[in-house]
Amino acid sequence: MTEQSAAPAPASAHPRLPEGTDVVLLTQSLMDIESVSGNERAIADAVEAYLRALDHLETHRDGDTIVARTRLGRPERVVLAGHLDTVPLPTTPGSRGTVPSSWEGEVLYGRGATDMKGGVAVQLAVAAGLTEPTRDITFIFYDHEEVEASKSGLERLKRHSPELLEADFAILLEPTNGTVEGGCNGTTRFLLRTTGTAAHSARAWMGHNAIHDLAGVLSRLQAHEPATIDVDGLAFRESLNAVRITGGTAGNVIPDAAEVEINYRFAPSKDVDQAEAYVRALLEGYDIERTDGAPGARPGLTHPAAAAFVAAVGAEPKPKYGWTDVARFSALGIPAVNFGPGDALLAHTDDEHVDAQALRDCHAALLRWLAA
Numbered sequence: 001m002t003e004q005s006a007a008p009a010p011a012s013a014h015p016r017l018p019e020g021t022d023v024v025l026l027t028q029s030l031m032d033i034e035s036v037s038g039n040e041r042a043i044a045d046a047v048e049a050y051l052r053a054l055d056h057l058e059t060h061r062d063g064d065t066i067v068a069r070t071r072l073g074r075p076e077r078v079v080l081a082g083h084l085d086t087v088p089l090p091t092t093p094g095s096r097g098t099v100p101s102s103w104e105g106e107v108l109y110g111r112g113a114t115d116m117k118g119g120v121a122v123q124l125a126v127a128a129g130l131t132e133p134t135r136d137i138t139f140i141f142y143d144h145e146e147v148e149a150s151k152s153g154l155e156r157l158k159r160h161s162p163e164l165l166e167a168d169f170a171i172l173l174e175p176t177n178g179t180v181e182g183g184c185n186g187t188t189r190f191l192l193r194t195t196g197t198a199a200h201s202a203r204a205w206m207g208h209n210a211i212h213d214l215a216g217v218l219s220r221l222q223a224h225e226p227a228t229i230d231v232d233g234l235a236f237r238e239s240l241n242a243v244r245i246t247g248g249t250a251g252n253v254i255p256d257a258a259e260v261e262i263n264y265r266f267a268p269s270k271d272v273d274q275a276e277a278y279v280r281a282l283l284e285g286y287d288i289e290r291t292d293g294a295p296g297a298r299p300g301l302t303h304p305a306a307a308a309f310v311a312a313v314g315a316e317p318k319p320k321y322g323w324t325d326v327a328r329f330s331a332l333g334i335p336a337v338n339f340g341p342g343d344a345l346l347a348h349t350d351d352e353h354v355d356a357q358a359l360r361d362c363h364a365a366l367l368r369w370l371a372a
Contacts, residue, residue, distance in 0.1 A: 017049070034111075037146045226239050
């Protein structure tokens with residue numbers, strides 16, 4: 001049965017995904033479809049065709065975001081979500097983290113291996129192989145995760161069809177090495193500006209060096225000890241760093257302006273305004289502008305569905321230090337965790353890869369939970 005509340009995009013030439021539930025073969029096939037952010041049409045078409053062939057699911061399309069749902073009347077609904085896009089392909093000659101994929105023994109190399117076509121393949125394998133889950137499931141495959149939030153397919157779905165996001169619990173299949181990672185840190189960015197007086201560098205005493213004024217800022221940041229904060233039983237380590245410096249106009253001019261960009265990754269016990277207040281207190285006396293901010297997400301591990309899932313995985317949960325879309329689900333009042341195959345440290349690298357057994361193990365853990 002299918003439901004079409006948004007017209008599908010025009011068909012485009014692309015390889016079809018293989019039938020069946022072989023999660024390794026599905027991963028390879030997804031990786032062989034180039035889907036750098038902004039170019040998700042082909043992979044979205046392939047995912048949609050795969051899902052529409054499954055009679056036990058209702059399928060919906062919004063742009064290049066695909067949603068498929070069971071409608072079994074279960075007392076609980078869970079979301080399995082993953083993004084279809086990748087960062088740009090590597091430019092280093094001979095890189096294995098590119099498209100098409102390649103094998104080395106039981107290890108699959110290529111762009112998206114960990115971030116996150118392995119996780120998407122697990123979603124598809126569960127969707128195809130589990131027709132009578134113990135919980136109703138919403139499968140979400142969305143576009144534009146690796147770029148600015150204004151383009152997010154998940155945010156667009158929230159605007160167009162918020163009812164499709166309704167659930168009791170959500171799992172984002174980002175790479176976690178097969179361990180549940182609860183919640184995520186928030187993130188915010190600032191520009192700190194200093195102002196001086198321009199002068200010829202041969203007569204530097206006639207001016208005031210704005211770049212030198214950043215020394216005090218950098219000293220405070222270097223001396224700062226990042227906190228580790230317990231949130232619902234998980235220890236979230238914070239970080240506060242200068243990430244970019246600009247200033248100066250020429251090699252013989254004393255700079256009259258300079259700025260440093262600062263990134264603060266804060267525990268989900270704080271909101272964005274509290275994070276800003278923390279940074280302003282540390283850097284009191286300086287001109288600071290907040291340029292970006294996204295709240296984190298509390299772990300949500302006390303929810304019964306989350307507790308049952310952790311038991312099915314069988315490993316001690318960990319905190320997620322980076323920001324992920326679990327924060328979007330948390331903002332909707334849906335407890336969410338990260339869980340997926342592969343090492344997050346390999347994401348976006350020229351050597352991106354995933355072990356075939358990691359894909360199988362992740363798939364098996366979800367089946368244990370959803371079929372029990």
